C-alpha cells in the first residue's frame with residue numbers, strides 16, 4: 388500500500404487520468420480484470436524459497452539464514468540488530484501447523500535507499516531454516532521472457548491478503564515501454580517491468596512487495612531477477628508491475644550478506 392501510494396505520488400497526473408477514465412466506464416464494465424491478481428494456488432513445496440514477513444510483505448531465502456526483500460518493506464524498522472520481524476517459511480498455507488517461524492536478528496536496508504530505486508533489503512534470521520535458497524541473477528541476460536511471480540498479497544486492487552500462496556506468470560516489458568507508461572518515473576538501471584501491458588489482468592499487488600520475480604535459467608534452475616516494488620494499482624492495462632532489478636545489485640547483496 389505504501390508503494391501504491393508512492394506510485395500515485397510519483398505520477399499523480401497519470402493517477403488522476405486513470406481515476407477519471409475508470410469513473411467514465413459504462414455501468415457493468417470491469418475496470419480492473421480479476422484476480423497475486425490473476426493467479427492460482429501454488430503447489431506445496433513448489434517454491435520453498437518464498438517466505439512471508441510479519442509486516443505484510445514477502446521475501447526469498449537468499450541464504451538459509453538471510454531473507455532478501457524490498458527496502459520499503461522494512462522502512463518502519465530500525466536498521467541493525469532488530470528482533471521485531473517474524474518470518475514464516477516452508478508452507479503455502481500460512482496457518483499450517485507445519486509452518487516454520489524465525490525471528491529477525493539484523494535488518495539491512497540497501498545503502499542509500501530513499502524511497503526511489505534501490506528497493507532491496509536483507510533480513511538475517513535468528514537461526515537458519517532447512518529449506519532451499521533462490522539464487523539471484525548476476526547479469527542482465529535473464530531480464531527477458533516469461534517470469535513467475537508468487538505471494539500472499541491481495542488478489543484484487545483493494546482485496547485482502549491471502550492465506551494460501553498464489554502464483555502467476557507475467558511477460559517482460561521493455562524499459563522504454565515501461566518508462567512511457569510511467570511518464571519517466573522508471574529508474575531503468577535499477578528497475579525492470581513485467582505484466583500484460585495491453586490487457587492487464589495479472590500482476591503483483593499490495594502485500595506481494597518484497598517477493599520474487601523469477602524464471603528458469605539456462606540449466607533449468609529457478610533464478611530471481613526482480614523484487615516486487617511498486618506500480619500504479621494492480622493489473623491495470625497500461626501499467627506493468629515494477630520490480631527492483633536484482634542483477635544491478637547482485638554484488639552489493641552478496642557483499643552485504645557475507646558481512647551481516
Ligand code: 4AZ
Pocket residue numbers: 388389390391392590591592593594595596615616617618619620621622627628629
Ligand atoms: C504494494 O502496494 C504493491 N502492481 C506491490 C506491487 C504493485 C502495486 C502495489 C504492482 O505492495
